Amino acid sequence: MILGGAILYNSQWAGDSVWMQFFAGGVLxxxxxxxxxxxxxxxxxxxxxxEFVLKRLT
Structure with a gap:
């Protein structure tokens, strides 16, 4: 997960936009x-x- 977050954080998709970096971090x-x-x-x-699951399934 850390590697994936680092890739998202440093990717061209996120770019220099603070909002896109914030969004990528939020999704992660x-x-x-x-x-x-x-x-x-x-x-x-x-x-x-x-009990909780079975009560809602029946």
Missing amino acids: GLTMAHFVVDAHAWRLSMPVQR
């Missing part, structure tokens, strides 16, 4: 946050998460 940050939250939400071995 949101992607990382998604995986952290998703890892905890899908721990179905824990009874609380399992």
Whole structure:
């Protein structure tokens, strides 16, 4: 992820625009946050998460 962020940060796509660099960093940050939250939400071995998911699926 760090390598991907460095590539996005230094790419010609982001250029010298502060807003494009901010956007690229924001997308990377949101992607990382998604995986952290998703890892905890899908721990179905824990009874609380399992009940939460099963209640919404039925």
